[in-house]
Amino acid sequence: MSRPALLRFTTGLLASFALFTAAACADDPQVVTDPDPEPPSPPPSSPPVTPPPPPPPGASVSTTVAVPGSMRTAPFNVSRTLVVPPNFTIAVYARISGVRFMAMTPDGNLLVSVPGSAKVLLVRPNGANDPLVTDFVTGLRDPHDMVVRTVGGTTYVYVSESHQINRYVYSVGGLTAGARQVVVTGLPDRTSPGFGSTYQHGYKNIAIDTNDKLYVSIASACDACASDAEGNPVRGSIYVYNEDGSAGRLFARGFRNAEGLAVIPGTSTLWVVVNNRDNIPYPFNDASGNYGRRFAAYIDNHPAEAFTRVRDGGNYGWPFCNPNPDSPTGLVDMPHDPDYDTNRSGTVDCAAMDRVSRGIQAHSAPLGLVFFQNTAAPTLYREGVAVALHGSWNRTQKTGYKVIYFPWNTVTQLPGDEIDLVTGWADAFSSWGRPVDVAVDPSGAIFISDDQAGAIYKLSYVGQ
Numbered sequence: 153m154s155r156p157a158l159l160r161f162t163t164g165l166l167a168s169f170a171l172f173t174a175a176a177c178a179d180d181p182q183v184v185t186d187p188d189p190e191p192p193s194p195p196p197s198s199p200p201v202t203p204p205p206p207p208p209p210g211a212s213v214s215t216t217v218a219v220p221g222s223m224r225t226a227p228f229n230v231s232r233t234l235v236v237p238p239n240f241t242i243a244v245y246a247r248i249s250g251v252r253f254m255a256m257t258p259d260g261n262l263l264v265s266v267p268g269s270a271k272v273l274l275v276r277p278n279g280a281n282d283p284l285v286t287d288f289v290t291g292l293r294d295p296h297d298m299v300v301r302t303v304g305g306t307t308y309v310y311v312s313e314s315h316q317i318n319r320y321v322y323s324v325g326g327l328t329a330g331a332r333q334v335v336v337t338g339l340p341d342r343t344s345p346g347f348g349s350t351y352q353h354g355y356k357n358i359a360i361d362t363n364d365k366l367y368v369s370i371a372s373a374c375d376a377c378a379s380d381a382e383g384n385p386v387r388g389s390i391y392v393y394n395e396d397g398s399a400g401r402l403f404a405r406g407f408r409n410a411e412g413l414a415v416i417p418g419t420s421t422l423w424v425v426v427n428n429r430d431n432i433p434y435p436f437n438d439a440s441g442n443y444g445r446r447f448a449a450y451i452d453n454h455p456a457e458a459f460t461r462v463r464d465g466g467n468y469g470w471p472f473c474n475p476n477p478d479s480p481t482g483l484v485d486m487p488h489d490p491d492y493d494t495n496r497s498g499t500v501d502c503a504a505m506d507r508v509s510r511g512i513q514a515h516s517a518p519l520g521l522v523f524f525q526n527t528a529a530p531t532l533y534r535e536g537v538a539v540a541l542h543g544s545w546n547r548t549q550k551t552g553y554k555v556i557y558f559p560w561n562t563v564t565q566l567p568g569d570e571i572d573l574v575t576g577w578a579d580a581f582s583s584w585g586r587p588v589d590v591a592v593d594p595s596g597a598i599f600i601s602d603d604q605a606g607a608i609y610k611l612s613y614v615g616q
Contacts, residue, residue, distance in 0.1 A: 207559040208532035210571035211235040217609070218243035222282055227584040227605050234576035236611060242574065245610040246275055246283050251601045253357075253520060254591040254608075255298035258307060259324045262591065262599060264608065265311075267294045267355065272311060274327060275608070289320060289329040294341070296355040297413075303364055303395050310366070312356035314341035317368060317397065335397030336368060340387060347373055353427075359413035361420040364395040369424070371409040376429045376471045378494050381405070388470050390424070390462060406468035406505065407458075412521030412539065416565065423509075425518035425539055426458035428474060430546055433492040435474075444492055448548050456483060456511030457518050459539065459558070459567065466506040473502035475511060483511030510567050515544035516552035520589030520601075525560070528596040530613040535560045538573060540587040540600065553578035555587050555600055574600065574611060 217232045223244050234242050250268040257263060262275040262283075272295050274288040289295075294314035300322065301308055308319040309329060316337045321330030340347065341354040353371030360366050372380045372388040380387035385402070390410060392403040403422075412425035434442040434450050442450070455474035462468075469475065472495040473488035488502040495502070512518055520540040524533055536559045541552035554575040558567035577585035586604040593599065598611040 204559065204561045204563070204568060205535075207568060207571055208536070208557075209237045210557070211237055211554075211573055211575050213238055213240070214576070215240070215242055220244065220282060223247045223607075228607075232576075232584065234574055234609075235572070236574050239614055240611055241614055242609055242611050244607050245599065246285060246608045247606055248273065248275075248285065248608060249606040250603055251588070251606065251608060252355075252603055253297045253589045254599060254601055255300050255309070256591055256593055257300055257309075257322065257324075258302075260594045262593070262608070263288060263298050263300075263309065264601065265295045265298060267296055271295065272298065272309075272329075286327055288327070289332075293343075294354055297357040299358055299360050301360050301364070301395070310335075310358055310360065312358050312368070314354040314356060315339050315343060317356065317358060317366070333396075335366070335395075336393060336400065338385075339368070339370060340373065340383065340385065350374075353409045355411065357411050357413050359415050359422060360395065361415045361422065362418060363420050365420065366393045366395055366397070367391070367403065367413055367415075367422055368393065369407065369410040369413055371407070371411070372470070375431070376408075376491060376493050378471055381471060390422075392464075403464055404462045404466040404468065404506075406466070406470045406473075408470040411519045414521045414523055414537070417523055417526035421565070422462040423521065423523075423537075424458070424460060424462055425512070425521045426460070426468075427517050428455045428457055428514070429470070429491075430515070432474065435489050435492045435496070444496075452547050452549075453477065453514050455489075456486060456508070456514050457516050458486075458508045458510075459512055459518065459521075460506075460509040461566075463506055467504075468508065469502065469505040472500035473505050475508045477511050477514070485509065486511050510558070510570075512539070512541070512556075512570070513551050515547045517542035517544065518552075519587075522590045522592070523560075524592060527592040528594055529592045529598065530596055533557065535562060537567065538590045538598070540590055542586050542588060543578060543583060549580040550578050550583060553583050553586060555590060574609075577602070577604075 214233050215236050219228045250266050252265045255263045264273050270292050271290040272288045276284045278284050292313050297312045299310040307322045309322045310319045320332050342351040351373045357369045368391050389405040390403045393400040407426050409427040410424040433444050433446050437443040456477040469488045475486040476489045486508040488505045518539050519542045523537045539556050543552035555573045556570050557573040585602045588601045588603050591599045600609040
């Protein structure tokens with residue numbers, strides 16, 4: 153082959169190879185990348201979770217209760233001490249026999265209920281002297297809980313009686329209740345047909361939310377009886393009404409005795425504390441051989457008392473199911489066990505009951521429930537809730553008899569771990585006082601009522 157022909161052949165061969173290679177590459181699944189690519193975007197990340205602040209200091213300082221000379225009758229005829237957080241003092245503010253629940257008026261006075269005397273009292277500060285205690289309204293049937301609320305430009309004091317709910321017009325500076333309107337009637341109590349003195353939990357408790365909805369707790373007539381769940385109205389329940397008592401309906405059920413009702417300030421979210429049943433039989437048919445037996449080792453710690461958020465339409469178990477503190481979550485998000493007396497066959501599905509947000513030691517008897525948000529409570533304690541534990545009557549060793557505090561997680565809107573706020577009213581076998589309720593005045597002082605000692609205490613923060 154001549155040199156020019158060889159050159160033409162080689163050039164054609166190279167051209168054919170280039171065309172073949174290009175065709176092959178057209179079918180190649182490889183991705184051609186940008187010679188100067190942008191860096192890949194980082195994967196989306198969740199916003200950082202801010203841990204809740206540490207809880208405030210709990211009760212740790214044994215403090216002598218200051219008692220004015222005019223108030224030193226029993227149990228203050230001897231020196232008394234209570235355990236409070238650091239930088240607090242505690243004093244007897246007033247002596248009122250049988251005092252129960254409290255409410256602050258807009259002008260900073262204290263309303264207190266005295267069911268045994270059929271009245272609500274007004275307690276007013278009096279400088280360095282003893283406070284002035286006068287009748288606010290009398291002639292009531294077992295008055296118990298109170299809420300002060302302004303509706304449509306009128307300020308009312310709502311007062312629960314065992315058979316009805318009233319509201320009274322309140323005027324700043326007034327010493328007695330104004331015009332009364334009965335807003336809810338027909339509530340069951342010891343005067344209802346078929347009950348008499350057998351109605352065990354006749355007191356009524358109330359709360360009002362930001363939408364002016366009125367919640368009324370109708371406690372059980374018994375310790376554990378299926379008939380309460382079939383009553384009209386249903387007992388062991390909470391009903392909701394408009395602020396004037398109209399449009400009442402069942403809101404939630406399954407509460408043996410919800411004495412403390414409170415709404416998170418600025419919301420319509422209702423929380424309650426509940427006294428659960430006594431003398432519970434062992435509910436498990438297991439190898440222990442204790443099925444159906446009543447014995448102290450089990451009764452002492454079962455069922456846990458409840459501190460829980462209330463869902464519209466919810467069922468919280470009683471009388472067929474009881475919160476179980478022995479599950480893996482302990483006193484948090486408690487499931488339920490069947491009640492041996494009312495549900496040993498498991499006909500009522502306890503797994504379908506609303507879980508309890510937080511448990512409290514069995515038989516502690518939680519009564520007053522007060523959120524400190526939007527109050528003048530000391531700053532360290534302002535994001536939290538206080539509960540007065542009235543104390544046990546049927547436990548081998550006493551429990552309760554103190555005021556506890558739950559710091560509040562503002563993100564989850566759930567309580568943190570319980571801490572003691574004030575203790576010392578009892579030892580394992582005896583008591584000299586039983587806390588009932590808590591209130592905060594405009595100066596930030598925390599009042600605690602005590603129906604055994606017949607006293608109202610003033611817990612004051614004195615700073616560091």
